Amino acid sequence: MASPQNPPYGTPEAPLLTVRGEAELEVDPEIARIGITLTARGRDRRTTxxxxxxxxxxxxxxxKSYGDAVENLSTGSISLTPELTHRGRGERVRTYHGTIRLTAELTDFTALGELTTRLADLDLTTIEGPTWELRPTSPVHRRARQQAVREAVQRADEYAEALGTTVAALLELADTGTNGRPRAAFDRRAVRFSMAATDTEAAAPEPLDLEPQRIQIHAEVSAQFTMHPPNR
Known part of the structure; x- marks a missing residue:
């Protein structure tokens, strides 16, 4: 609660100063997320x-064989859908389509390239990603917010100095936005690979060489100060 000497509005004795502070950091990602879609189809429901x-x-x-390199593995949607065909006066099931969607988050980007290649080499498997992200608890977010606050304080001091006075008190500090995004636009192309079974086992594919996208973290605050009366 503001004191009588520092009311929450500007007066000649306590002029109000409102400034904005911003920070823009570019950092390496901490997590890579890939989506995996498994497909099966057949004329018999149980076989599918x-x-x-x-x-x-x-x-x-x-x-799971990649151990600690995989930070999180989860199953999303599962579906088994009949495809109907008209025959005579009725409908019959032509085939069944089954899908399972998985999501994996990795922290080891070297293992990511190898795992992505091996997954894409599986029959009727679709890979989407990777998307590059920071953990919600990453200290980078804190660093960006603190830098934005320091910039707001510096701006307030500079404006007060230009008026020949100094900042008296902080009235309000508001967080007006913190977010993170890839430095460049993400290309959401899917790696698609399907192979029929053969008697001869094919050689293992070469691992993909994946280059992580750096992440831009933006933080912004708004601050209100009172100043001592200018000497002019």
Whole structure:
């Protein structure tokens, strides 16, 4: 609560000064997220479901084999949908389509390239990503906010100095925006690979060489100060 000597509005004895402080940091990402879609199709519901379950188990085992490089692994939507066809006076099931969507977050970007390649080499598997992000608890966010506050204080001091006076008290400090985004626009192309089973095992594909996108963190604050009366 403002004291009588420092009311929350400007007066000749306590002029009001409102400034904005901003910070823009560019940092390396901490997490890479990839989306994996597994597909199965067939004329029999149970066979299609069994095929989807087998692919899901194979994929989960592969991802989990990377240990601590995988920070989070989750299952999203699951669907098994019949495709109908008209025949005579009625409808019959032509085929069944099954999908499972997984999301994996990795902190080891070297392992990311190898895992992405191995996943793309699986039958009827689609990979989307990666997207590059910071953790919500990353200290970078705190550093950006503090830098924005310091800039607001510096601006207030500079304006007061230009008027031949000094800042008296802080009345209000508001966080008007903190966000993070990739430095360049993200290209959301999917890596798609489907291969029929063969008697001869193909050689393992070369790992993808992935270059992480740097992240821009923006923080902004608004601050209100009172000043001592200018000597002019």
């Amino acid at each position: 479901l069994d095929d989807l379950t087998r692919r899901n188990t194979t994929t989960l085992d592969l991802i």
